[in-house]
Amino acid sequence: MTLLGQFALWTAFLLGLWCAVVGFSGRWRGRPDLTASVTRGVYGICAALLVAAACLWKALVTHDFSLEYVWAYTSRNLPTYYVLSAFWAGQKGSLLFWALVLSLFASAAQALSSRRYAALLPYVAAVTSAVVAFFVSVMLFAANPFERLAFTPLDGRGLNPQLQNVGMTIHPPMLYLGYISITIPFAFAIAALLSRKLDTGWIHAIRKWTIVSWIFLSVGITLGMWWAYVELGWGGYWAWDPVENASLLPWLTMTAFLHSVMIQEKRGMLKRWNLGLIVGTFMLSIFGTFITRSGVIASVHSFTQSNVGYFFLAFLVVAGAFGFTLLYTRWPQLEPEARLESMVSREAAFLFNNLLFVGIAFSVLWGTLFPILSELVRGTKITVGPPFFNRVNVPLGLLLLALTGIGPLIAWRKASTSNLRRQFTWPLGAGGVTALVLLALGMRDGYALIAFSLAGFVAGTVTQEFFRGVRARRRIHGDSLPMAFIRLVGRNRRRYGGYIVHVGILIYCVGFAGMAFKREREATLKPGQSVELRSPYGHTYRFTHVGISQYQALNRIVSAATVQVARDGKAEGVMTSEKRQHFTMENGDKVPSFEPSTEVAIRSDLREDLYIVFAGPVNGTEEAVYRFTINPLVWWIWYGGFVLLFGGIVTMWPGDGSPMPAPARRTQAGYGVTLVGAGERS
């Protein structure tokens, strides 16, 4: 199996090189025989990588500890689903996963793309093959998952306990899918630049791909936050860690693109900007991979430090130079077809929205790299942590939230005063009422107050849009209320799906703002002793330590500390936080495999989470040290993730927004002089 896996990797690598070279040259020299071979080559790469992946999975499942990767990340007593997910738990396996998924996406792009884009597809195949070949080369020359040990150990080291969580079986693949799928829009953008087919065709070709990437990134980031919250035990979900930042960067620029591309579709503007955003997003996805895998910046999430970072750095430089140079050479052919006419227009709102997205992306990148810059300039090592990012990004984020509500309210081209008055009255009223109610309730945290008020404003905007749309449908078509709603969304999936995404975002923001009212305290309790903590809603929680029990589970010894919880004197139930000492078996003895890990006890509801961490026993007795935390509104973040996912699916559901040539759409919309009903008077 190892030999077959190695052979499959080499096959994929050589095919990748062939497709990359022939894809560019065949299309350039007008050789259809060569371009046809490239398409088949893309499927061949995919088949080879499927074989390699099957070999690694088989080695994992059969506990083939002669492979260094299998030994390093699994053990015989590891549950099967974690054995399977160990495929992407380490550097080498995740590189294979990355290459495999990219080859699947590349094949799908060839098979599913409309023949309308046939001129672009050979270049797309060449770009995706080059990227796959790069990833396979990293495996072959620096991080080979099929590397053998000099001897075969009886058991493996096991999987890090913090990765033994259901979130870690889903979160990394989701994030990888997001990172990886960005390659397809990038490939189409490069194909458009190379073929000089710079109309809106390439944008229509990548529309679904960009939304797919964005959804995977969003879900991956949210699942990462959830995993950090339930597994790491620090009571938060986002620490502005470099690896977390690296996942946020492409999400920000991709979100900017999803907005600015609408201006190109509707008005034929921002062509250069959109191409730059796609190339930049791809660069940032590679940059994130570089940060995660190089160890150049300290992070709790990094893979072990290795020399693969140099590969990624070189690839980053080459791909960036190629992409941006190509963009520069096509600059004159990317003239806008229209001009922005007013600063009070939806185009202008989208421009400012893009400015803020890119501004936040820059500040995150700047903060992430600032320690390196500081060391270069001043020779002083510094840390740039949450205080920096919160201070710089929270105001920008609030401005962005405001624009989320403003953008949909302003008309295209130019908004009149009456239009503004008609559109803004109710949403502004909703925001104002929210602010007044919260002030009356005693909320005095400035940022939180602004965030909740803006959330009220955005909710007002979305509600008004749905209300007016449904009302118009009922008036014009006589639909019932539910049918009017369903048809409104069904006929305008992109627009109303986008509004649902906005609702998801505002729910996230409410959740983020809730953390301003976090309460926590530490306590050491003997069995029967209690401690009280007051929630921001005014309730008093009483936590009574019951005791600590110890028992053995599949691959660990569990020390479970149990607490009884009462709210305002009324019993709420029992919560249990655990310490887990994982072990492997050696000669019939249990040998601890990692430091003891902590399992948090969490009780969630819509208003607040009770979050209990058992820190450890005192002097080996049942006297326990606890950290009790009340985290308001955290549940809203996970709920916002579901809403965002639903909105994204509505937006990309097949059948909506079939590509209409941009000039035709603009003509129909009134940008031409002769318009509807022309000639009907005669």
Add this chain to the structure above:
Amino acid sequence: MTAARPTTRRQFLTVGLSAAGAAAGAALAGRRLAAQTPAPPPGSLPGSGPTGSLGDPAAAGRPQAATTARDNDAAIQSIEKRLRCTCGCTLDVYTCRTTDFSCTYSPQLHREVLQLRDSGMNGQQIVDAFVAKYGEQALMAPEPHGFNLAGYLLPGSLVTVAGGVMLWILSQRRVRTEAELAPVAVDATPDELERLRQALAEDENR
């Protein structure tokens, strides 16, 4: 005198089932109560004696020192949230000592903060003492002065300048387009204008 009526089978079953039901209910209620009432501590004293000790203390993590009131002191916590743990975890001292219970650095740093506090230092003086001892990387975020100030100001400044430039360009363009778009007479019926308005609204909905 009337003879006592013998108990019928139906009465017997009714009484018996009622008693059994009541007993089961009491037992369930008792269990619920037992589950929600703290059990009396095992052994003669809580946390001591044979039943108060853990069978395998090593499996329950590093032994912890009992917390004190000062561990919950908001002033101490706010100082520790400005200081970075030196174990390489990238967390602040407070978060690390209350999260990574295998870390030996953050409890020591916490003790240092308490000692400095006891010596009469205020928050800023304690932070300065840490910087003097461990270097600038002891801070969770650099102090905003000198080169670091540029780090804080650059992102916001760039966004502000770019936004200002965009506004300026748009305002210039508005003047031009308003001049170019002089009002012209439209040769259309009110019905046509209404259909035009609807088409534009339709496009906005797209």
